[in-house]
Amino acid sequence: MHGKHALENYQKQMEQIQAEEEIKKDKQRHKGKYSARERVEMLLDPDSWTEFQQFASGSLSDKTLVNDGVIIGVGTIDGRKVCVFSQDFTVAGGSLGEIHAKKISWLMDLAADMNVPLIGLNDSGGARIQEGISALEGYGQIFERNVKYSGVIPQISVILGPCAGGAVYSPALTDFVLMVEKSSQMFITGPKVVKAMSGVAIEAEALGGAYMHASQSGNAHLTAISEEEAFKKVRKLIALWTPQTHHIKAPQKTSLINLLPAHHKKSYDMHTVISSIIDEDSFLEIHEKFARNLIVGFARLNGRCIGIVANNPKVMAGCIDLDASDKCARFIRFCDAFEHPILVLEDVSGFMPGLQQEQAGLIRHGAKIIYAFAEASVPKITVIIRKAYGGAFVALNSKAIGADFVYAWPGSEVSVMGPEGAAAILYSDQSQKSKEEKMNEYRDQFADSRHAAQKALIDEIIHPDDTRKRLIMSFSLIQSKKRSILKKKHGNMPL
Numbered sequence: 001m002h003g004k005h006a007l008e009n010y011q012k013q014m015e016q017i018q019a020e021e022e023i024k025k026d027k028q029r030h031k032g033k034y035s036a037r038e039r040v041e042m043l044l045d046p047d048s049w050t051e052f053q054q055f056a057s058g059s060l061s062d063k064t065l066v067n068d069g070v071i072i073g074v075g076t077i078d079g080r081k082v083c084v085f086s087q088d089f090t091v092a093g094g095s096l097g098e099i100h101a102k103k104i105s106w107l108m109d110l111a112a113d114m115n116v117p118l119i120g121l122n123d124s125g126g127a128r129i130q131e132g133i134s135a136l137e138g139y140g141q142i143f144e145r146n147v148k149y150s151g152v153i154p155q156i157s158v159i160l161g162p163c164a165g166g167a168v169y170s171p172a173l174t175d176f177v178l179m180v181e182k183s184s185q186m187f188i189t190g191p192k193v194v195k196a197m198s199g200v201a202i203e204a205e206a207l208g209g210a211y212m213h214a215s216q217s218g219n220a221h222l223t224a225i226s227e228e229e230a231f232k233k234v235r236k237l238i239a240l241w242t243p244q245t246h247h248i249k250a251p252q253k254t255s256l257i258n259l260l261p262a263h264h265k266k267s268y269d270m271h272t273v274i275s276s277i278i279d280e281d282s283f284l285e286i287h288e289k290f291a292r293n294l295i296v297g298f299a300r301l302n303g304r305c306i307g308i309v310a311n312n313p314k315v316m317a318g319c320i321d322l323d324a325s326d327k328c329a330r331f332i333r334f335c336d337a338f339e340h341p342i343l344v345l346e347d348v349s350g351f352m353p354g355l356q357q358e359q360a361g362l363i364r365h366g367a368k369i370i371y372a373f374a375e376a377s378v379p380k381i382t383v384i385i386r387k388a389y390g391g392a393f394v395a396l397n398s399k400a401i402g403a404d405f406v407y408a409w410p411g412s413e414v415s416v417m418g419p420e421g422a423a424a425i426l427y428s429d430q431s432q433k434s435k436e437e438k439m440n441e442y443r444d445q446f447a448d449s450r451h452a453a454q455k456a457l458i459d460e461i462i463h464p465d466d467t468r469k470r471l472i473m474s475f476s477l478i479q480s481k482k483r484s485i486l487k488k489k490h491g492n493m494p495l
């Protein structure tokens with residue numbers, strides 16, 4: 001068949017896809033969700049979507065599985081090209097069969113060849129049970145590409161429904177996972193399988209909802225209250241990575257001098273420091289609800305994207321624990337892989353002391369921070385805001401492990417340990433002095449950052465209100481930094 005008939009046939013097939021689209025929308029709407037195509041349209045710039053392999057399909061019993069449950073294509077976000085796959089829950093629960101996997105794998109190869117980010121819109125019950133081991137093989141092919149392209153192209157997973165099995169392992173291998181509150185879940189096995197295997201009835205939301213993964217397991221880096229907000233956040237993430245040369249807005253002028261509380265033990269929110277340094281409204285926090293004692297996120301500084309790592313004295317006095325270590329190391333490694341300079345805002349009394357943390361492996365986890373900073377070859381700058389004690393001072397981007405510049409605010413403290421412990425040991429024989437007097441003496445004699453500046457461990461003590469200006473200048477000095485890296489297959493990072 002060719003000519004007019006072929007064209008008519010083609011048009012009929014296209015019309016059928018259109019007609020089915022309306023049914024799909026209805027089915028998804030019933031669950032408070034959008035269809036696979038609607039999602040793509042909401043995510044991308046208008047009219048920028050080009051779809052591939054629309055006619056690739058699978059089958060189940062005697063039923064044809066249109067698209068085999070996934071659509072794939074290329075579009076733009078703020079004019080920047082991206083590759084997107086979007087799983088269709090209305091086709092066998094978005095489960096992954098042989099063709100489904102083949103389409104995603106092909107798209108991943110295309111994204112790597114094009115050198116553009118890959119965004120997966122996930123809504124899938126995992127390996128298609130009826131396709132058995134062919135489905136497992138399909139996941140294996142996707143995982144292999146997740147790993148092969150890790151550090152080559154950014155990979156983002158958006159979870160938009162109840163995702164199970166392989167449908168969560170692949171996102172776990174990507175750089176960022178975003179979940180929608182109340183409508184998306186991630187679990188290795190869903191509630192029905194858990195019930196069948198163990199007899200335990202558990203709600204999907206408790207087993208793997210957005211709140212649990214964002215605040216406890218750390219599997220979700222970002223959350224949104226709706227699909228609309230989810231796509232906005234992905235667009236912001238992609239846009240942030242692209243340098244901006246116009247409409248750069250400095251933060252509102254507020255003096256940082258009075259920002260720190262009068263008493264050195266009083267807490268304050270480091271977010272205020274961040275927003276008074278970066279371009280206005282440019283911060284996108286990653287892992288906002290997880291390990292809140294440490295803040296990480298992307299922002300613009302004079303139009304350029306930087307990754308920010310900052311202690312937050314407001315939560316657990318900003319101490320570094322297991323989860324904060326993992327969160328920090330993973331973020332640094334993303335920044336380094338994709339050439340985003342790193343800024344550290346430091347106010348830390350140390351690693352979290354205690355039996356529970358030691359038993360759970362604080363040494364192993366904390367070592368990841370040292371490894372990640374020492375390994376990162378992007379421009380790296382630290383500003384010590386109030387204090388940097390002991391191992392945490394060394395680990396959090398000190399000059400010794402490779403910071404390009406370290407600055408400190410006046411009156412900040414850098415010392416081998418906190419004044420409480422040190423003063424008790426050093427001045428134990430001066431019983432006539434109060435604890436407070438001893439600590440003040442220690443502060444003045446050893447801990448004030450001017451001692452670190454004298455030893456050239458700090459490159460300058462800067463006026464708080466000059467921080468933004470100094471950082472813009474410093475990052476521009478080292479913009480084209482090149483460090484030769486020892487040739488090796490790869491290091492062996494503590495995990």
Ligand code: HXC
Nearest residue numbers: 092093095125126127128129139162164165166189190193
């Ligand atoms: C085939 C599936 C499926 C699957 C869902 N469906 N999951 N079909 N294989 N894995 C189908 C259902 O049969 C149903 O078809 C439709 O999708 C919608 O599913 P429901 O159960 O009605 O929806 P809901 O109540 O919303 O529950 C969604 C769900 C649940 C939580 C995802 O379906 C579920 O628990 N599925 C199994 C999840 C799971 O344990 N997967 C692990 C697979 S093994 P009809 O025709 O009725 O509409 C795996 C291993 C990979 O992935 C390991 C790699 C290392």
